[in-house]
Amino acid sequence: MDTDLARAVLHHVLAGRCRLALHGAGTLELGAGDLALLPTGIRHRLTAAPDAPPPPGTSAPGAPAPGGAPAEVWGLDGAQGGAGVRVLTVRAGYDRRAATPLVSVLPRALRLERARVEAAPLLRETLALLASPGRRPGPGDRLLALRVLETALALAAPPRRPDGPYPYPHPGIGRSVAVIETRYAEPWTVVTLAREAGMSRSAFTAAFREAVGSPPARHLTARRIREAARLLAETGLPQSAVPARVGYRSRVGFHLAFRATYGVTPGEYRAAAPRRI
Template structure:
C-alpha cells in the first residue's frame, strides 16, 4: 500500500447521515460566532465577500464562488470583516434540527452577502484514523473549483435543490452534500503541504511502513514490537515518533482502523456477528467487544440493530 492508498483511506468510509443547511442573506456590519461542532461545516459564497476566522489565525477572505470546509467543525467566526463583538450563532439560528433548513437574515443596510451554509453530520464510526490530521479549514477558490467540474456542477445544482419541496428531496440533498464533501476532501488531500501532520507521517520512512501495515494488514496480530520491527525502529523510538506525527499511539490507531472495518461489516453486510472479530484482527469476541465499546461507546450488537441493513436480525448475545 503506497502513500496515496493510505490517503485514500481518508475518503473511503465518509458517509453523511444528516444535513442541516441554511441560506444566509445578510447586510453589514455583521459577525457571527459559531460553536464547536461534532460535524463538518461548509460555507459556499454566492454573492459578495465575507471572512471566516479561527482563533489565533488570520482571517480568510471568501470571495464569490469560494468554498470553505471545516472537516471536523472547528469553532470559527463568519462575518463581513467589520470590528465589534460577534453575536452567537444560536441567536440567529436558535434551532438546527437535522434534516431541516432555514433562512438567516441579518441587517437591512449595506452590501448584500449571500451564502449557502451546512452542518454535515457524518457517521462517527466511519471517521478514518488520520482524518483529524487534516487542517481545521481548507478553502477551494473559484478558479480551483473551475478545474473540478463534477464538484462545481454539484455545488451549483445544490443551490436550487435545497429550495425544492418534493418527495425525495431531502435524500437527494443529503447525497448531493455528501458528493460535495467527498470531492472537496479529495482536492484538499492534493493540497497537503509538507507541514501537514498527515503528510509528515506518510513521509517518515518508518512510520509510513507502520501505517501501511495498519491500513492494509489490520487483520494481522500486530503488537507494538512487531510494528516497530516493520518500521525498522526501536520500540521506544517508534512509539514516540508515531505519537508525535499521527497524534495518538500505534495501538489506539490500530484499534480505530479495526473498529472502522467492523462498522462497515455491521452496517452494510449480514456477516454473522460471531465471525467479525477474527475478520478484523481479534482472537476473541471479548477483546473485540471491549475495543468496539472503547471507540464508539456501544456494543457491536446494538450498533447493528440501530444502524445495520434493513432486514438484519438484532443479535441476542449481548445487551
C-alpha cells in the same frame, strides 16, 4: 448525548463575497466558489460587510439556525451589505474517536479555494446537488452532508505548501490519510498504502504511527467500521452488502472488527440505530 460525537460546519459561497469571523480568533475572506471548513464547529459569524465588527454568534442574520437541516442555502441580509451573497451551509456529525488524528492537525477554520473545490469531482458534484435550485430536503441529506465533510477534511490535509511546513512529517503520510478517508473501500494493505505514500513499508509504518497516533492498518479499520456503522444506522442497504461496501472481502472478519469496535454485532447495532441518531 453521545460524547464521542463531534460536529463540523462547512460554508460554500455560491455567489458574492463575504467574511467569516471566528469568535475571538481572526477572519477568513471568502469569494464565490470558496469553501470554509470548521472541523470542530467553532463559534463564528458570516458577514458581507468587510469592515463591520464581528459580534459573537454562530451565524449571520438570515442564516439557518445551528442544529437545523444538514444542508441549507441562504442569503446574507441585504441590510448588512449582503445583497446577492448566497451560501450553502452544511453540518455533519462524525465519530470523534475515529477522526481525531486528522482533525487534530487542522486549524479551527480553513479556506479551500474555488480551484481546489472544482478539482475534486466528488466534493464539487455533491455540493452542486445540495445547492440545486428548488431542491427539497430529504432523508438522504445527512449522508450527503457527511460525504461532503469527509471529502473536505481529506482535501484539508494536503502535502507541503510552498509557504508552510508539512502537516505530517512526510507528504506521503498526508496522501495516505486522504486515501483512507475517501477510498477506504479499495483493497488497501500496508504495502499498497506505503507505495501510495512513496515510502518503504517500515519507514511508512513508523512515520504514520508517529504522525497519526495509531498504525495504518488500525486507522484503516477504524475508518471502514465508522462507515459501516453509518450505513447500518442511516440507510436501508442490506446488511449482507455492508462488508463489501466498506472494503471487507470476509464477512467473518467484518463482524469481528465491528464487534471489537462497538461491542455489538452489526445486526444489533442496526436494531438500536433509532436510539443512536
